[in-house]
Amino acid sequence: xxxxxxxxxxxxxxKGAWTAEEDRKLAEYIExxxxxxxxxxxxxxxxxxxxxxxxxxxxNYLRPNIKRGNISDEEEDLILRLHKLLGNRWALIAGRLPGxxxxxxxxYWNSHLSKKINKVKPPQPEIVQEAxxxxxxxxxxxxxxxxxxxxxxxxxxxxxxNELFDFSTEGSYGLEWVNEFLELGEESWLTENKMxx
DNA sequence: AAGGGCTCCAACCGCCAGCGA
DNA sequence: GTCGCTGGCGGTTGGAGCCCT
Numbered sequence: 492x493x494x495x496x497x498x499x500x501x502x503x504x505x506k507g508a509w510t511a512e513e514d515r516k517l518a519e520y521i522e523x524x525x526x527x528x529x530x531x532x533x534x535x536x537x538x539x540x541x542x543x544x545x546x547x548x549x550x551n552y553l554r555p556n557i558k559r560g561n562i563s564d565e566e567e568d569l570i571l572r573l574h575k576l577l578g579n580r581w582a583l584i585a586g587r588l589p590g591x592x593x594x595x596x597x598x599y600w601n602s603h604l605s606k607k608i609n610k611v612k613p614p615q616p617e618i619v620q621e622a623x624x625x626x627x628x629x630x631x632x633x634x635x636x637x638x639x640x641x642x643x644x645x646x647x648x649x650x651x652x653n654e655l656f657d658f659s660t661e662g663s664y665g666l667e668w669v670n671e672f673l674e675l676g677e678e679s680w681l682t683e684n685k686m687x688x
Numbered sequence: 689a690a691g692g693g694c695t696c697c698a699a700c701c702g703c704c705a706g707c708g709a
Numbered sequence: 710g711t712c713g714c715t716g717g718c719g720g721t722t723g724g725a726g727c728c729c730t
Binding site: 542543 | 716
Binding site for chain 2: 551594
């Protein structure tokens with residue numbers, strides 16, 4: 492995509508690490524006007540940053556109630572299970588972990604968990620592949636649109652998680668099903684909910 | 689002590705979907 | 710219906726700091 496000319500002389504945006512001063516400006520602006528219309532936030536706050544950059548900084552760093560570092564064993568376990576269930580859908584996984592961001596979980600996965608998984612890597616799940624072949628309707632449709640289109644990663648599920656789980660309950664984080672999932676263990680949970688993977 | 693390799697994480701990039709004009 | 714704008718997402722990268730020899 493070619494850079495757009497906005498009519499004015501090309502404005503060079505700041506890039507790279509945020510300074511404390513920039514953080515302060517952004518936080519101040521959002522406190523007054525709210526976190527919406529990121530392009531407006533970027534221009535009106537006096538930050539020489541693009542809207543995307545402001546949004547990312549706010550969501551991953553400045554937002555209140557952010558938990559940073561020290562991912563507990565419980566959280567790690569949850570990430571592992573959710574990743575098995577959802578694939579690389581970091582935003583969805585992060586939505587189940589209050590105070591955690593998709594970026595943090597993605598980083599944690601890439602630097603810690605993916606290595607762990609590789610170490611204990613079981614043989615390729617033939618059962619899963621067989622099952623997929625038996626009920627290919629959803630997956631094939633999906634694949635025809637683009638083999639590795641985003642979301643599912645290298646793991647395929649033959650149900651629509653968004654249909655099955657109400658991800659709109661952000662207030663309570665909709666954690667009930669997760670708790671149930673963890674308590675029952677994934678196989679029992681999937682059986683109980685009549686799903687197969 | 690130094691310097692080369694490795695790890696981790698903040699931030700950028702590109703793509704896509706939703707929405708309004 | 711289409712076009713442009715915007716926000717959201719996952720993948721990738723760059724660099725600071727740590728570790729090892």
